[in-house]
Amino acid sequence: MIIYSPLFKPVFWIIMGLIYAMIIAGAPMWAEDLGLHMSWWKWILCGLWYMLLSFTFAGGFTLLAEREPGAWYKFLGFHLIIVIVSGVVLCFLLTAL
Amino acid sequence: MNKVFCLTVCFILFTIFLLGPVDAALAADSVTRSLLKSGALLAAVLGIVGISLAGYMAGKNYDSYTGWERYTHGAGQFFNRKPFQRESPTYEKTEQHARLRYIDSLEGRLRSMMTLMMSPGDSDGAKWSSTAGIEALPQPLKGFYLENKDAYTHMLKAFELLRKQQEDWPKWATQFAIADAWSKAMASLFELNISKGMSKERIDTKAGYPPEPQDKPEGWDFRGIHRKKPLPFKSTQHASRLIKKITHTFGATLVGITKLNPDWCYQGRLRGVGEVDYEVPKHWEYAIVFATPHEWDMMFSNAVYGTSYDAYSRERIIGARLEAFIHELGYPARAHVPPGSYDLVTPPIAVDAGLGEQGRMGLLITPELGANTRLGCVTTNIPMEVDRPIDFGVKEFCKKCKICAERCVTGAISHKDEPGIEFGYKRWKIQSELCFQVWASLATGRPRGCRICLSVCPYTRKNNWLHTLSKYIHTRDRTGTTSSMLLWMQKRFFDYPGARDFLPPPEGKNATYHKPPDWLMTEEWFDVEKTW
Numbered sequence: 354m355i356i357y358s359p360l361f362k363p364v365f366w367i368i369m370g371l372i373y374a375m376i377i378a379g380a381p382m383w384a385e386d387l388g389l390h391m392s393w394w395k396w397i398l399c400g401l402w403y404m405l406l407s408f409t410f411a412g413g414f415t416l417l418a419e420r421e422p423g424a425w426y427k428f429l430g431f432h433l434i435i436v437i438v439s440g441v442v443l444c445f446l447l448t449a450l
Numbered sequence: 451m452n453k454v455f456c457l458t459v460c461f462i463l464f465t466i467f468l469l470g471p472v473d474a475a476l477a478a479d480s481v482t483r484s485l486l487k488s489g490a491l492l493a494a495v496l497g498i499v500g501i502s503l504a505g506y507m508a509g510k511n512y513d514s515y516t517g518w519e520r521y522t523h524g525a526g527q528f529f530n531r532k533p534f535q536r537e538s539p540t541y542e543k544t545e546q547h548a549r550l551r552y553i554d555s556l557e558g559r560l561r562s563m564m565t566l567m568m569s570p571g572d573s574d575g576a577k578w579s580s581t582a583g584i585e586a587l588p589q590p591l592k593g594f595y596l597e598n599k600d601a602y603t604h605m606l607k608a609f610e611l612l613r614k615q616q617e618d619w620p621k622w623a624t625q626f627a628i629a630d631a632w633s634k635a636m637a638s639l640f641e642l643n644i645s646k647g648m649s650k651e652r653i654d655t656k657a658g659y660p661p662e663p664q665d666k667p668e669g670w671d672f673r674g675i676h677r678k679k680p681l682p683f684k685s686t687q688h689a690s691r692l693i694k695k696i697t698h699t700f701g702a703t704l705v706g707i708t709k710l711n712p713d714w715c716y717q718g719r720l721r722g723v724g725e726v727d728y729e730v731p732k733h734w735e736y737a738i739v740f741a742t743p744h745e746w747d748m749m750f751s752n753a754v755y756g757t758s759y760d761a762y763s764r765e766r767i768i769g770a771r772l773e774a775f776i777h778e779l780g781y782p783a784r785a786h787v788p789p790g791s792y793d794l795v796t797p798p799i800a801v802d803a804g805l806g807e808q809g810r811m812g813l814l815i816t817p818e819l820g821a822n823t824r825l826g827c828v829t830t831n832i833p834m835e836v837d838r839p840i841d842f843g844v845k846e847f848c849k850k851c852k853i854c855a856e857r858c859v860t861g862a863i864s865h866k867d868e869p870g871i872e873f874g875y876k877r878w879k880i881q882s883e884l885c886f887q888v889w890a891s892l893a894t895g896r897p898r899g900c901r902i903c904l905s906v907c908p909y910t911r912k913n914n915w916l917h918t919l920s921k922y923i924h925t926r927d928r929t930g931t932t933s934s935m936l937l938w939m940q941k942r943f944f945d946y947p948g949a950r951d952f953l954p955p956p957e958g959k960n961a962t963y964h965k966p967p968d969w970l971m972t973e974e975w976f977d978v979e980k981t982w
Contacts, residue, residue, distance in 0.1 A: 356507045356510065356511060357511075357512075357520055357525050357526055357527075357528065358528050359528060365500075365504070368500070369497070369500050369501075369504070372493045372496050372497050372500060373493070373497060375489050375490055375492075375493035376490050376493045376494050376497060378486055378489070378490060379486045379487050379488075379489055379490020379491065379493070380490055382483055382486055382487050382490070383487055383490060383491075386487070403494070403497075406498060407497065407498060407501040410498050410501055410502040410505065411501045411502060411504060411505030411508075411915075411916075412505060412916050413502070413505070414502045414503070414505035414506040414509065415505040415506065415508050415509035415914060415915070415916045416509065416916070417506060417509065418505075418506045418507070418508070418509025418510040419509040419510075419912065419914075420750075420964050420965055421943075421944060421945075421964075422945065422965075423943060423944060423945035424943040424944045424945070427942065427943040428939070428943055431939075431943070
């Protein structure tokens with residue numbers, strides 16, 4: 354299986370690193386064009402929200418691969434609700450402050 | 451963990467600082483700006499797809515099967531043989547090809563020569579010596595060596611070297627003491643009964659591994675010790691470190707060492723002696739306790755697809771090897787291994803040795819394996835540094851969890867909030883006869899245990915990031931908030947069959963906790979009619 358290849362893991366995380374670098378490069382332009390006045394704590398909040406979103410999907414798919422048929426979608430659904438609610442709060446903070 | 455976290459933060463900060471000026475320069479160009487913005491949007495989506503894939507791989511990865519990692523599942527091979535496959539092997543077949551005779555192999559000749567020249571334990575001594583010559587050898591040796599006289603000369607020379615090797619061994623015995631003891635421990639599986647001085651009449655192929663004691667501990671535990679004095683360790687720390695290291699190489703997933711509390715030794719029966727009351731032998735001063743898990747997929751498909759014997763057989767092998775290793779070092783040792791070859795009860799010993807804590811269901815719960823922990827033990831008098839017991843919150847968690855009690859088919863596990871008192875110690879009572887009723891009721895050929903309680907225990911989790919993270923946080927949160935939150939999710943998110951569903955029809959439906967892996971499903975591999 355490819356996931357056990359000694360090459361796959363480092364290559365995968367290098368690509369993931371590039372993806373994250375791309376997000377970091379483009380995010381300030383989005384903020385500027387959307388008229389958001391970003392400060393360091395707003396960036397941290399955005400980062401944390403994206404981490405929560407990532408955690409939700411990573412956790413859900415881990416449970417799926419572990420053959421937990423009920424747990425994976427319940428975990429995903431439960432955390433997605435938190436992600437959506439926190440996302441709305443974050444939007445409010447970013448635009449209002 | 452901390453290093454990885456620091457490196458990740460440094461990487462992100464470095465990227466931000468590096469990309470800041472680049473961004474500013476590119477921002478001036480509207481096309482580049484649009485490209486960067488689109489790229490970032492795409493990357494944000496790809497980031498989630500990638501992390502989902504990473505999560506999926508973490509769940510599938512056999513490296514998370516603690517104690518049964520990827521190679522035991524044949525999943526570590528990377529070389530792709532397909533492009534190199536050919537119609538025929540690369541050796542070349544000639545007209546003279548014939549079936550190989552056993553005498554053509556060194557093993558065949560060596561076995562015969564050894565029997566003729568060295569015959570250990572035989573009163574009549576060697577049956578052949580080199581002075582008698584090839585003609586005196588029995589067939590087919592004689593025929594072979596008449597055709598291959600060089601081989602005969604080489605063999606005689608090898609036997610000369612063998613004698614010299616044995617004479618010289620005392621010169622090297624100390625230098626290679628550990629390597630020799632380790633090798634003999636490994637060989638003990640097949641050389642158990644052919645050690646020096648043991649006559650053929652005493653060879654008992656049904657002796658088991660390790661063999662059941664045939665004598666009182668003061669005799670049996672010292673058998674096979676060939677040193678006049680034990681090999682002295684530099685310190686108790688050295689002894690513990692080496693014994694733990696060696697026990698891991700014998701196949702143990704977890705190892706702990708403790709002083710043996712005599713309360714844990716059964717009264718009324720001593721292996722090798724019989725049903726007697728006895729004083730705990732003086733040389734049972736320390737207990738080396740080791741743990742191995744069941745294969746994870748099989749364990750999660752308890753009750754009917756599971757077995758206890760995978761972990762049991764590994765425990766026996768570890769116990770036998772460790773016993774032999776310690777004898778080689780000159781110390782007494784006795785292995786106590788499942789199923790039933792014990793003179794003591796292992797979970798509390800493992801608790802003393804800091805491997806984990808005893809759970810509501812009476813089994814040991816460890817941070818690494820949860821309740822998927824099977825135990826063996828070797829008692830000895832090697833002076834060793836002992837481990838300290840641990841408290842990672844199991845007792846408090848068990849008080850509120852009760853999943854094992856709720857899923858127990860016959861209600862053998864206590865539902866009470868607080869543990870009662872058993873044999874003068876606080877613990878939850880197990881109604882063992884009710885437990886045995888489940889063994890005798892499941893759809894198996896003979897009673898071979900149940901293990902539902904260890905499968906459904908929330909601590910029984912593989913070693914992937916999600917469970918490791920949960921474990922890391924909740925064991926450090928002494929307020930109990932995290933464990934309550936996790937337990938809430940456990941009870942609502944995870945599907946459990948009803949307790950009686952584990953029984954065969956008509957009362958139950960041969961339910962399993964998880965769907966069994968394909969390698970345990972008959973219908974996946976055999977041409978059988980599926981009627982279930």
